[in-house]
Amino acid sequence: MPLFGALEAGGTKMVCAVGNAQGKILDRVSIPTRTPEETMPGLLNYFRGKDLAAIGIGCFGPIDLDRRSPGYGTIMSSPKLSWRNFAILRRFQEELDLPVGIDTDVNAAALGEAVWGCTREVSNSIYITVGTGVGLGVIINGRPYHGMIHPEGGHIFMDRRPDDPMVRGVCPYHPNCLEGLASGPAIERRWGRKAEELADCTAVWEMEAYYMAQAICSYIMMISPERIILGGGVMHQEQMLPLVRREVHRQLRGYIQGKGLDDLDNYIVPVSLGDNQGVMGAVKLAMDAYAENGGAL
Amino acid sequence: MPLFGALEAGGTKMVCAVGNAQGKILDRVSIPTRTPEETMPGLLNYFRGKDLAAIGIGCFGPIDLDRRSPGYGTIMSSPKLSWRNFAILRRFQEELDLPVGIDTDVNAAALGEAVWGCTREVSNSIYITVGTGVGLGVIINGRPYHGMIHPEGGHIFMDRRPDDPMVRGVCPYHPNCLEGLASGPAIERRWGRKAEELADCTAVWEMEAYYMAQAICSYIMMISPERIILGGGVMHQEQMLPLVRREVHRQLRGYIQGKGLDDLDNYIVPVSLGDNQGVMGAVKLAMDAYAENGGAL
Numbered sequence: 048m049p050l051f052g053a054l055e056a057g058g059t060k061m062v063c064a065v066g067n068a069q070g071k072i073l074d075r076v077s078i079p080t081r082t083p084e085e086t087m088p089g090l091l092n093y094f095r096g097k098d099l100a101a102i103g104i105g106c107f108g109p110i111d112l113d114r115r116s117p118g119y120g121t122i123m124s125s126p127k128l129s130w131r132n133f134a135i136l137r138r139f140q141e142e143l144d145l146p147v148g149i150d151t152d153v154n155a156a157a158l159g160e161a162v163w164g165c166t167r168e169v170s171n172s173i174y175i176t177v178g179t180g181v182g183l184g185v186i187i188n189g190r191p192y193h194g195m196i197h198p199e200g201g202h203i204f205m206d207r208r209p210d211d212p213m214v215r216g217v218c219p220y221h222p223n224c225l226e227g228l229a230s231g232p233a234i235e236r237r238w239g240r241k242a243e244e245l246a247d248c249t250a251v252w253e254m255e256a257y258y259m260a261q262a263i264c265s266y267i268m269m270i271s272p273e274r275i276i277l278g279g280g281v282m283h284q285e286q287m288l289p290l291v292r293r294e295v296h297r298q299l300r301g302y303i304q305g306k307g308l309d310d311l312d313n314y315i316v317p318v319s320l321g322d323n324q325g326v327m328g329a330v331k332l333a334m335d336a337y338a339e340n341g342g343a344l
Numbered sequence: 345m346p347l348f349g350a351l352e353a354g355g356t357k358m359v360c361a362v363g364n365a366q367g368k369i370l371d372r373v374s375i376p377t378r379t380p381e382e383t384m385p386g387l388l389n390y391f392r393g394k395d396l397a398a399i400g401i402g403c404f405g406p407i408d409l410d411r412r413s414p415g416y417g418t419i420m421s422s423p424k425l426s427w428r429n430f431a432i433l434r435r436f437q438e439e440l441d442l443p444v445g446i447d448t449d450v451n452a453a454a455l456g457e458a459v460w461g462c463t464r465e466v467s468n469s470i471y472i473t474v475g476t477g478v479g480l481g482v483i484i485n486g487r488p489y490h491g492m493i494h495p496e497g498g499h500i501f502m503d504r505r506p507d508d509p510m511v512r513g514v515c516p517y518h519p520n521c522l523e524g525l526a527s528g529p530a531i532e533r534r535w536g537r538k539a540e541e542l543a544d545c546t547a548v549w550e551m552e553a554y555y556m557a558q559a560i561c562s563y564i565m566m567i568s569p570e571r572i573i574l575g576g577g578v579m580h581q582e583q584m585l586p587l588v589r590r591e592v593h594r595q596l597r598g599y600i601q602g603k604g605l606d607d608l609d610n611y612i613v614p615v616s617l618g619d620n621q622g623v624m625g626a627v628k629l630a631m632d633a634y635a636e637n638g639g640a641l
Contacts, residue, residue: 124601183566185566187485187491188484194484194568194570195468195564198565199600200565202599203566204558204561205501206502206503206520207503220598223503264501268497268499268500270495271491271492271496298501302421302517303406303493303496304421306493
């Protein structure tokens with residue numbers, strides 16, 4: 048039975064794993080993210096000698112995902128400067144001589160859930176992660192969606208809550224985008240303490256749920272997903288999900304009805320794969336790369 | 345050669361047309377939209393006796409477009425009250441005994457452009473119409489996109505311009521959605537005169553371009569289209585397109601680069617089918633319904 052390598056490439060850590068075609072994770076390690084020169088040797092060493100059929104990468108973006116482009120699989124205008132213009136896909140292909148699949152970290156997580164998790168029964172779903180940043184993964188017709196580049200849904204523009212004490216969002220690009228107003232660093236800037244130290248402060252989570260719900264309403268108006276998954280560190284606050292659902296209901300104001308919107312508990316859901324959705328999605332990307340190269344699953 | 349009926353069902357008028365499989369419109373009439381009881385006989389009479397192979401409908405929404413639903417082809421929570429819950433698809437099928445295809449008016453227009461117009465060369469595009477309302481048609485992988493219901497992109501939430509003299513948008517559902525701030529009625533409410541009487545007033549169109557550009561930036565972040573078409577009455581103001589492009593460039597602030605964004609003149613474009621995109625898209629819906637029923641094109 049073929050084994051697949053999976054890399055979940057994040058801004059603070061790189062999770063390397065080995066999984067099988069059932070999505071079972073058989074081994075995993077975590078390596079801190081430094082510069083490509085410092086970090087890549089450890090990643091390559093992990094995957095070497097493991098007799099893998101292919102590797103899948105879910106990577107922070109923006110990434111060039113246009114297969115017709117000479118820069119396919121290259122990290123683009125990332126705020127992580129040392130990784131900007133780094134051809135991560137090609138480096139893995141050349142060093143390991145294996146088929147390699149790549150997508151954004153959030154598309155990989157959305158894919159993991161769509162293949163093995165809570166969006167198995169639907170064709171169109173989105174995965175939102177709220178942590179250091181805010182990311183949006185989009186599955187359309189069962190496949191990760193890209194379009195021209197790929198969704199960067201953390202940067203949609205927001206209607207600020209009038210009583211928000213923070214004057215400007217923390218995103219260096221946009222004064223009022225979702226990530227700038229609702230990411231972990233935004234919470235810390237607004238309230239002067241880290242999100243995890245504010246668990247008991249109702250105002251913090253009502254403000255956060257207001258912005259997340261507003262974004263979700265806009266996603267519903269744009270993408271009309273059949274199910275919405277919320278993940279990431281900020282969503283580990285258990286009070287968030289009920290608050291977000293209540294706010295989505297309030298802010299939609301009945302404009303769209305029926306289907307999932309009649310049962311928000313089953314429409315807006317937490318991750319179902321115990322935060323393994325990212326590496327499991329990367330395993331699926333590896334499986335697809337293997338199959339495209341003639342491998343039999 | 346088979347002939348196809350096309351209906352562009354709008355809130356103020358119904359455009360009935362006959363076209364061929366090349367998208368050529370051979371005949372068209374316009375009928376005012378009143379109640380279904382008053383309006384339907386005229387529509388049915390138009391299509392009767394024309395020896396049509398099928399009919400396609402592009403209809404104002406929201407519409408039930410779930411083929412597994414018993415209400416497939418029924419108008420849902422429309423503000424046009426007499427049409428609410430009207431099973432427009434079934435009525436045409438039963439009265440004319442023909443295959444009938446249906447989609448939203450904006451998806452039909454997006455499809456017309458995708459098959460015969462300015463988005464022929466791309467797989468993923470959006471069509472935005474700004475008039476009495478703001479509508480969004482979405483083409484993904486060359487096909488009209490629906491998801492759970494269908495996009496209602498006129499109702500995404502907006503960051504208000506601080507100097508906007510209008511206190512609340514005109515949408516009865518949402519205080520700060522795109523349609524409420526940027527539709528024709530919003531312009532009239534804000535400035536006290538109809539949009540067409542304000543052509544020379546720079547402030548009007550700069551405000552309008554600000555909101556349209558903001559929405560377009562959010563659409564780019566969510567759907568990452570390969571090309572964006574702007575249509576509808578408000579876009580007949582020739583000064584709008586350059587203003588919108590300039591504002592999109594300014595508001596994105598370089599966060600996403602490359603591809604279409606390096607050449608906004610070819611990325612954000614006007615309609616190419618002389619406002620026939622809606623009926624031509626409806627012809628394509630008819631062709632698809634015909635083919636699904638075993639017809640040969």
